[in-house]
Amino acid sequence: MDTRHQIIVALDCDDRATAEGIVDRLGGECRFYKVGLELLTVAGPDLVKGLVAQGKEVFLDLKLFEIPHSVAGAVRAAGALGVSMVTVHGMGGPRIMTAAVDAARAFPGLRVLALTVVTSMTDEDLTDIGIADSAEEQVLRLARLAGKAGCHGLIASPREVAALRSALGADPLIVTPGVTLPGGSPAEHVRPGTPRAAIAAGASHVVVGRAVTRAPDPAAAFRLVRTSLVP
Numbered sequence: 001m002d003t004r005h006q007i008i009v010a011l012d013c014d015d016r017a018t019a020e021g022i023v024d025r026l027g028g029e030c031r032f033y034k035v036g037l038e039l040l041t042v043a044g045p046d047l048v049k050g051l052v053a054q055g056k057e058v059f060l061d062l063k064l065f066e067i068p069h070s071v072a073g074a075v076r077a078a079g080a081l082g083v084s085m086v087t088v089h090g091m092g093g094p095r096i097m098t099a100a101v102d103a104a105r106a107f108p109g110l111r112v113l114a115l116t117v118v119t120s121m122t123d124e125d126l127t128d129i130g131i132a133d134s135a136e137e138q139v140l141r142l143a144r145l146a147g148k149a150g151c152h153g154l155i156a157s158p159r160e161v162a163a164l165r166s167a168l169g170a171d172p173l174i175v176t177p178g179v180t181l182p183g184g185s186p187a188e189h190v191r192p193g194t195p196r197a198a199i200a201a202g203a204s205h206v207v208v209g210r211a212v213t214r215a216p217d218p219a220a221a222f223r224l225v226r227t228s229l230v231p
């Protein structure tokens with residue numbers, strides 16, 4: 001696979017001009033962008049349509065957690081924008097994941113990814129909301145439910161990728177945010193948490209945000225990620 005399709009740059013910006021400036025600076029090298037709730041809310045769907053019209057793939061990170069009817073509507077709206085990926089919360093349960101997958105069927109290029117336990121949540125946070133299992137157990141439970149619901153993949157931190165890949169097999173996409181840029185030496189390219197380590201552990205895609213978008217030279221930072229993925 002062309003490694004450019006495995007690297008998703010998160011456009012976490014609070015205005016459209018900054019986001020479009022980053023896309024311009026990255027040029028043809030970067031093929032895949034993540035648009036989250038902040039940028040979608042300030043810039044609106046036209047920004048997403050503009051990216052798709054330029055031939056970019058878009059991961060619309062909506063993190064849906066709603067009644068099934070509303071989740072289905074949001075997934076259809078995302079599909080109509082031409083995006084390639086949309087996220088739904090696994091914690092919302094099988095019915096909302098199934099509703100998302102059913103709604104996505106009308107858009108052959110659209111993949112529904114389930115978010116298991118957000119990386120900021122600790123075992124204590126889970127206890128507070130009445131979940132006695134550890135975060136790791138909860139991640140695996142929700143990942144299995146996502147698979148049964150027909151989700152095309154999961155969002156997982158670099159820590160979880162290997163366990164998920166071995167539990168779920170080769171099929172699901174595993175998209176991994178929270179990676180850190182490698183340093184210059186080959187050894188640094190494979191330390192835990194780098195894009196290369198995440199891909200080696202079984203991730204299909206990595207999400208890189210500020211390490212590229214806030215670099216003095218975003219294109220050079222993107223190239224560093226890309227070259228680091230070539231074994």
Ligand code: C5P
Nearest residue numbers: 010012036119177178207208209210211
């Ligand atoms: O940290 P960075 O700027 O690379 O974050 C890019 C994206 O990855 C963010 O939009 C966020 O949704 C996600 N992320 C995450 N867990 C982390 C760090 C980032 O889900 N620990």
